[in-house]
Amino acid sequence: MESDRTSTAVSDYLRRLDEELERVPEPLASQIREGVAEELRSVSDEDALTRIEQLGDPAHIAAEASSDLTAPTPTANGRGSSRAYVAATVALLTVGGLIFPILGWIVGLILLWSGAAWKTYEKVIATLSPLIAVGLIYAMFWLFSLSSSGSEPAPDNSGSNPLLPASTFAHWNALIVAVVVNVAVAAWLLIVGLRRTGHIEPR
Amino acid sequence: MTAELSPQLRKGVVEYCVLGLISTRPMYGWELADQLQTAGLISSIGTLYPVLSRLRERGDITMTELQQGPGPARKYYVPTKTGAQRLSTFRADWGQLVHQINLIVGEE
Incomplete structure (x- = not known):
């Protein structure tokens, strides 16, 4: 009972x-x-x-x-924790490389690693993600070329663009993937950075 | 602590007190809430979980489920290496802070 x-x-x-x-x-x-x-x-x-x-x-x-x-919660402070710093870092990581090829992206990475708004693992993810994505694309094309080199080409050339050499096709794919991954990572860094520096409310 | 001052002081130190408690042995939510309430650092279990959540997000603590005795498994909290380092730094800073404050406001 x-x-x-x-x-x-x-x-x-x-x-x-x-x-x-x-x-x-x-x-x-x-x-x-x-x-x-x-x-x-x-x-x-x-x-x-x-x-x-x-x-x-x-x-x-x-x-x-x-x-x-x-209630106000402790936020990241110190060097590289202002809203402008977070925004500038994200902007350089996304479009910096397009305006100043390679150099803009490298400056963005320097700002990222110098900033107090992100944790080390987040910096590692942001740095390596585009590189890994591009590497995977080239690896896929390399494997595809290995597997197709031993076989007869399809009579109607299906599965490949006859106007583009395979390497050019791989380069374009890698570029597109790099841009997409970069934008996704940048959006994530922006949200995390602004949240941690107290400029947007935590979830 | 006066009613006016204590909430601010408590909020500032409660995370470190959680780290301090679990640095001796893994503890589960109720144990932590009970000890912190006894010390007057939190007013209910509702105050504890936001603190635990912040510590986990920051990577200062981790949670592990352990079955001890009858009943369901409990979630135990343990400090990470980062959390242990943060506690160590706080211990050094806190001692200095208390010393400096005592020099300014004096001791009764």
């Missing part, structure tokens, strides 16, 4: 907590809910009821979580 009563009390409490946590963003709401449920289901019936008393009103828990999110 005691167990049934406790189980109902726990379920009721978790349901009320779920309702209150609806105004708390994910994944924070789920983390709080899981943390509370984990505790209530790990202890004895008697302790579970005591825990519910200790936890208090679910509305208070949700309010505390929300107020912490709206």
Whole structure:
């Protein structure tokens, strides 16, 4: 009987907590809910009821979580953490290489690695992603050329553009992929950078 | 701590207190909340999880699920190398800060 009563009390409490946590963003709401449920289901019936008393009103828990999110949080500071710095770095990484071939991209990388708005792993990802993407494209074309060199060409030349040599086709593909990956990485860096420097609200 | 000053002070140090607690042994959410509430650093478990979330995003702590005794597995928090370094730096800075503040405001 005691167990049934406790189980109902726990379920009721978790349901009320779920309702209150609806105004708390994910994944924070789920983390709080899981943390509370984990505790209530790990202890004895008697302790579970005591825990519910200790936890208090679910509305208070949700309010505390929300107020912490709206409070100012520590942000990146120091050299290379201003909005202008973040924007300039992202601009150079995306279009710098088109305006000043190679040099613009290298300057963008120098700014990226000197900036305080990004973590080391983010800098590594941003630096290597375009290179890896281009490398993969050339590797694919190389493998394709290896596999097709031993076979007879298709009678209707299907699968290749007769107006372009294969190497030119590979270069164009690599360029397009590099631009697309660069833009995607730059957008990610912009969001992360502005969020970390406090210019946009964290999720 | 006065009511006016304490929220700011608490917010500033609570992340380091979490790192300090889990530097001795892995701890789960309730344990952390209980100790921090007893110390008057947080007012409810609702304040703890945003702190844990920030520490995880920053790469200062990681979470691992462990089954200990009956009941479901619990999520335990442990400091990463970065978190341990951050705590070490804070310990040195905090000592100096307290010393300097005491020199200025004096001790009772």
